Amino acid sequence: MQQLKKNEIFHGTERVRRECAIELRSKVEQLVAEKKPIALFLDIDGTLLDVALTPSAVHVPPNLAELLGALSEHLAGALAIITGRPIAEADHLLKPLKFAAAGVHGAEMRVSPAGSVERLTPALEPGLHDDLKSIAADLPGIVMEDKGAGIAMHYRVVPELRDSLLATLEALVPKYPSHFTLCEGRKVVEILPVGFTKGQALRNFAALPTFANRIPVMIGDDIADMEAFRAAESLGGCGMKVAGENFTKAEASFSGPADVLNWLRRLPVDQ
Numbered sequence: 001m002q003q004l005k006k007n008e009i010f011h012g013t014e015r016v017r018r019e020c021a022i023e024l025r026s027k028v029e030q031l032v033a034e035k036k037p038i039a040l041f042l043d044i045d046g047t048l049l050d051v052a053l054t055p056s057a058v059h060v061p062p063n064l065a066e067l068l069g070a071l072s073e074h075l076a077g078a079l080a081i082i083t084g085r086p087i088a089e090a091d092h093l094l095k096p097l098k099f100a101a102a103g104v105h106g107a108e109m110r111v112s113p114a115g116s117v118e119r120l121t122p123a124l125e126p127g128l129h130d131d132l133k134s135i136a137a138d139l140p141g142i143v144m145e146d147k148g149a150g151i152a153m154h155y156r157v158v159p160e161l162r163d164s165l166l167a168t169l170e171a172l173v174p175k176y177p178s179h180f181t182l183c184e185g186r187k188v189v190e191i192l193p194v195g196f197t198k199g200q201a202l203r204n205f206a207a208l209p210t211f212a213n214r215i216p217v218m219i220g221d222d223i224a225d226m227e228a229f230r231a232a233e234s235l236g237g238c239g240m241k242v243a244g245e246n247f248t249k250a251e252a253s254f255s256g257p258a259d260v261l262n263w264l265r266r267l268p269v270d271q
């Protein structure tokens with residue numbers, strides 16, 4: 001009987017989460033239908049694109065750039081990419097168009113499609129870079145990705161090394177006090193400069209004329225996107241989760257990137 005009650009509570013909680021996720025999606029659709037001014041913020045990997053074994057192996061759906069371009073035009077430019085990738089990589093994936101963007105979790109910013117990319121922080125210390133190269137060499141299968149303003153250590157091909165990698169990286173923190181922070185993602189640990197998050201990036205955009213006085217809507221699939229969800233909510237908007245390795249289908253508004261793209265195509269955006 002006790003076990004049955006626990007199961008009932010669990011399934012009840014899952015049902016409530018699912019209802020909330022569906023309600024959130026409907027709420028945004030209603031805002032758009034009522035022509036309320038919204039600003040759209042989008043993650044890339046796991047949100048617009050399916051996650052691949054390595055960052056360079058992702059598949060870009062046909063006409064993705066055109067879809068985002070049309071949305072941006074309808075929103076009077078109030079669409080921005082907020083990604084862990086460098087902005088140059090985001091541009092390559094979304095070519096031939098460019099969008100307002102925050103890269104490396106906000107350590108890079110481009111405030112408008114025609115603007116230049118500004119790095120908001122210096123590169124990581126050479127000594128830290130060398131230490132990370134040594135860690136990657138000592139843990140075969142770990143892929144080190146230098147993003148300039150940050151470094152990602154991917155363990156997707158060797159998930160069993162996650163704990164060893166994290167413990168080794170945490171041991172570096174005292175050696176470089178207040179220099180970097182660790183951010184876990186989907187089979188990756190990112191080494192980022194202190195003070196830069198996707199949430200702060202969203203707030204930076206929201207302060208710009210193009211995005212000001214609009215309801216911010218953030219769509220993302222990763223733990224790092226939680227900061228952006230909270231920022232959007234604090235500004236009167238919302239965060240919409242994409243199911244995957246971090247969020248269950250019960251708590252997510254979208255079942256995966258294909259669902260996100262289909263939803264974006266159906267939005268009657270005309271503002």
